[in-house]
Amino acid sequence: MGRAPCCDKENVKRGPWSPEEDAKLKDYIEKQGTGGNWITLPRKAGLRRCGKSCRLRWLNYLRPNIRHGDFTEEEDNIICSLFASIGSRWSVIAAHLHGRTDNDIKNYWNTKLKKKLIATMAPPRHHHLSAIASSSSSSPSPSSHYNMINSLLPYDPSISTNQLITPHRGMMTMMGRQQQLLYQEDMGSLVNSLNSNKFAMSHQDDNQKQSTNKGIMLLSDVRSGSSTTSTVTRVKMEHHDYHHEETERSMEGYEMDEINHLISSSCTSSSNSLWFDESKREDKFMLYY
DNA sequence: AACTCCAGCAACCGCGTTGTC
């Protein structure tokens, strides 16, 4: 037996709202409030609409101070950062963007931001290891490119470097299968490099190196104590031949769990294996730039 | 001009959670 419908679907109007309906709903709520009961509201307001539909219309379009369109770069960064931290909890994300609705953010993410991000994260295949980050000077918008990637890595003092390089499950969902494989391969390359100590560290302020280095940006253990600034350390991969037969073979069959495990075991930092709250019960998180 | 395709977005659906009795 299915769930009982929330209203009599035969006798309610569906589809786009007319200006008259909008006016009725807005007028009623401004004068009477919602009364805490959306089910009875449409009848009281003289509307032939489902209560849910009224609620959605009010929250997303009619209530005061709603903003639509023209997301700023700052908003992009916030959305990316929060998505990386908490996944697709649009209402929580919306709470951090004044005047934005969860529906708006969700649509924006699904239609624009996700594509923008994927394009950023998965440049052409020959840029091996640039799937995670690239600060190439040939980028059309180096600063936004850099900021967006940077924003994917939320700062949390309890999270160690090795944990940060693994994306939120939502990020993996967002990526296509091909991109996941690419990501896995890149992670595998990193793991191998870490294992063989064939990596070198260079700092963000080394502009000359930045223009050519391809690597994985980490909000690493060298972060300063300040909560508002984070020192980004780049793990510069040496010029290995990542198509080396053994490397290719060894990483092909790895799943993300295994890679996580490998990354964890190959780094010397904290052994704490909890990196993001996946339970969707904890709304607390930290947002840094 | 007519048609097709597709991105963008408004709205709906159904499930999990919360509140009330």
Place this chain on the structure above:
DNA sequence: GGACAACGCGGTTGCTGGAGT
């Protein structure tokens, strides 16, 4: 503590308009 009602949320659908052919 169980049953029910209502709310809130995230995923999905389907309409619309613009771009391309």
